[in-house]
Amino acid sequence: MQVLRPQSWHEALAARSELPGATPVAGGTDVMVAMKLRHFRPEVLLDLSRVSGSERYRIGPDSVHCGPRVCHTTVAERLHRQLPGLALAAGSVGSRQVRNRGTIGGSLGTASPAGDLHPMLLAAGADVELSSVRGSRWVPADGFYRDGGGTVLGADELITAVRVPLAAGPQRFQKIGRRQGLVKSLCSFALTLDRGQRRVRAAVGAYGAAPVRVLAAEQLIEESRVLYGAGTLPAALVAEFGRLAATATTPVGEGADAGYRRRAVAVLAARNLTQAWDMFLAEGHDGHHRDGQRQDP
Template structure:
């Protein structure tokens, strides 16, 4: 097995172009498990830990990734190799949904190594970072020696562990709008972290547009959005933003039903399709309740 260790993003892209079969490795929290159990044997590894450009985040307001700086800017550009622990510590106020999901990833050691870029690279339907990206309307920045492009998160996943990346491309960053309303994430598993989700759900409220974003994980061949549920919730919240009161139980239940209907689960060792649909309906009701309560009480900015 060949081992490639570029020192810059330019070198990394050149190495990927020269070795399109090379498997990128950053935290190694997924790949090393497969290597250790001899489930995968790539021809080459492309070590990205020495590429400083991938371990930075910034906003279009120019805060420079300083967690104590001004949170100006409407979009966060999150480098592919920024670990989950930094997302929790530095971006909880700007990206609360992603920070909540990051808290459920593995152990502290895994959160210190694992990255959103790695989650996207593996393109697993169960990736914890994926539902918040869908709910927030994120875009994935892919780059090669030919140039760079942004792929909407909703178009990035093509199937189980298959993505829109070309053979010579690397995920270099994710672009996420800074939250303008409450966001939530919840998942079902045998314990809160260090477990692959049986199913997961993320919700983002966008008061400035009246929109509602959703993301479903581990309940289909790819991460999914519940588009009918989004439209239903947006219609029900229209006229409530200015004078928000508690949501009727009928609205919450219908929202949960529509989220469950959007899922495409299967039976496997972690749970049945029927259970996943039931659990998603419950998660949808709860997260909408929590997010709306955060909005109407004015506490959403502190939810992360």
């Protein structure tokens, strides 16, 4: 097996162009495990761990720009104020050792349906930069995942950056698994509320063949105009939100397992909506707490 170790993006993209069959690897939490289990053995590994600057992030006025090797621990512990939902998702990944090694770019590249970051990237409205020797393009997370699984990443492209908007309101993420953290999720749910725009974005993961936005559930909340009020969410509205979220796509699995996961998504959706709404009310519609003090997002 040949291992290539480029020192820059220029070298990495040139190698990717010359050897499109090479398998990119950074943290190795997916690729190396699959190799150890003999699920596959690539002829060429493209080791990106030495590409300068790929592990850095930059906080801008409207978004956080992350290099693809920004690890889950960094997101969870250093970006929890700017990206609280993504920090929750990153903090739920595996063990501490896995979070130290696993990267945001690696999660996107492997695009495992059970990946914890995917629904939050959708709910947050993230964009992914895909680069090749031909140039770079930004793809919204909404258009990055293919409906049947996989991504739109080209054979000669690499993920070179991820841009995530700063939180404009409460954000929530939760998942359900047979054992906390160290096994794949049975289902997960992510939700963001935008105080200024009175918008909601939500997505499910580890459920269908690919993570998906729950558009009908989002539309239900926005058309109800509850985001313009200040009262308790109607129980019927919360229940319908959960039902629509659970029917946004077909759960992988059959029989009792599919039924359980469908019910679990409905519960997660209702729970996260209620929790985000409580945070929304506590902060006030303009982002101020009831005592009048402005809070960090």
